[in-house]
Amino acid sequence: MITFKHIHKAYRVGGSDIPALQGIDFEIQAGEIFGIIGHSGAGKSTLVRLINLLERPTSGQVLIDNVDITALDAEGVRLQRQRIGMIFQHFNLLSSKTVAQNVAFPLELAGVANKHQIRKRVAALLARVGLTDHADKYPAQLSGGQKQRVGIARALATEPKILLCDEATSALDPQTTQSVLQLLADINRELGLTIVIITHEMDVVRRIADRVAVLDAGRVAEIGPVAEVFLHPKHATTRRFVLEDEHVDEGEERDDFAHVPGRIVRLTFTGDSTYEPLLGAVARATGIDFSILAGRIDRIKDTPYGQLTVAFTGGDVPAALAQLAGRGLAVEEVRA
Ligand SMILES: Nc1ncnc2c1ncn2[C@@H]1O[C@H](COP(=O)(O)OP(=O)(O)O)[C@@H](O)[C@H]1O
Numbered sequence: 001m002i003t004f005k006h007i008h009k010a011y012r013v014g015g016s017d018i019p020a021l022q023g024i025d026f027e028i029q030a031g032e033i034f035g036i037i038g039h040s041g042a043g044k045s046t047l048v049r050l051i052n053l054l055e056r057p058t059s060g061q062v063l064i065d066n067v068d069i070t071a072l073d074a075e076g077v078r079l080q081r082q083r084i085g086m087i088f089q090h091f092n093l094l095s096s097k098t099v100a101q102n103v104a105f106p107l108e109l110a111g112v113a114n115k116h117q118i119r120k121r122v123a124a125l126l127a128r129v130g131l132t133d134h135a136d137k138y139p140a141q142l143s144g145g146q147k148q149r150v151g152i153a154r155a156l157a158t159e160p161k162i163l164l165c166d167e168a169t170s171a172l173d174p175q176t177t178q179s180v181l182q183l184l185a186d187i188n189r190e191l192g193l194t195i196v197i198i199t200h201e202m203d204v205v206r207r208i209a210d211r212v213a214v215l216d217a218g219r220v221a222e223i224g225p226v227a228e229v230f231l232h233p234k235h236a237t238t239r240r241f242v243l244e245d246e247h248v249d250e251g252e253e254r255d256d257f258a259h260v261p262g263r264i265v266r267l268t269f270t271g272d273s274t275y276e277p278l279l280g281a282v283a284r285a286t287g288i289d290f291s292i293l294a295g296r297i298d299r300i301k302d303t304p305y306g307q308l309t310v311a312f313t314g315g316d317v318p319a320a321l322a323q324l325a326g327r328g329l330a331v332e333e334v335r336a
């Protein structure tokens, strides 16, 4: 659906070129929820703004449905933009218009003249995002979560194929974030919309994304299915995100384990094995002891997983690890 080809982007600042993106090559599939995660300044907003031509690449191409959008004329760009909705961290609603007028605005811009048709469409969109009773309020009278729901309804007004979300939940509290993410997931499923989510929060990606790209200093550090990238991070930037998320820094983790005897491994359970009593069974069968040093049970989208850092002592540790691996757990050595 969206292809980035050899993308470079530099901003000209005070006579010199500051590189923001340095060789981006990947594809986003139709119908997927794709997460782009990176620290501040990594180039996330620049990348997403290339998709609706709010920015142009210095070199390289952006293809949407195999059409090079960097080569479109002004009319082509205008039509293309109607196929792409966007929501923002600070909502960007028009404060002098009501909720209904905000949602109607893109339809008026697109040249829909029939007032009745607009009213019908706005009513359906507000029902979809749960704001029917708030149609005549002004943005200042709404909560953050309600404002973002207006943003979503407005973004969907012209029936786009792609929805871009730039830090769309970063100004919301955790509970409101969950409900907005749930709405986005429902919309993705019901409308088959391709959703691109830019965020610095791992939890957002973990809740709803299918695949993720980790952006670091204008380059893709790692890309793949969310479970693969977050449960088995290969790149230093991804590892930092995972450790930040668990509130440990890398040095601290090593120091903690220095005093722990035995062989330390990280075990990852996914799917049904998350709830099976495997550790106890394997310990009895092989005569080992184990102590759990760190752990987390959570979900990635719809898949439950558990990740435990465990120290094994006594008995036949190699046999225990082989049995755990044989039951489908991922076994990674932390310290031999
Ligand atoms: N309009 C701009 N003019 C100059 N530099 C910019 C502009 N927008 C972004 N940058 C620079 O490009 C880099 C990437 O920025 P951005 O895409 O906003 O990253 P992110 O969204 O990941 O925080 C940063 O170094 C930023 O300072």
Ligand SMILES: [Mg+2]
Pocket (backbone or CB within 6 Å): 044, 045, 046
């Ligand atoms: Mg940004």
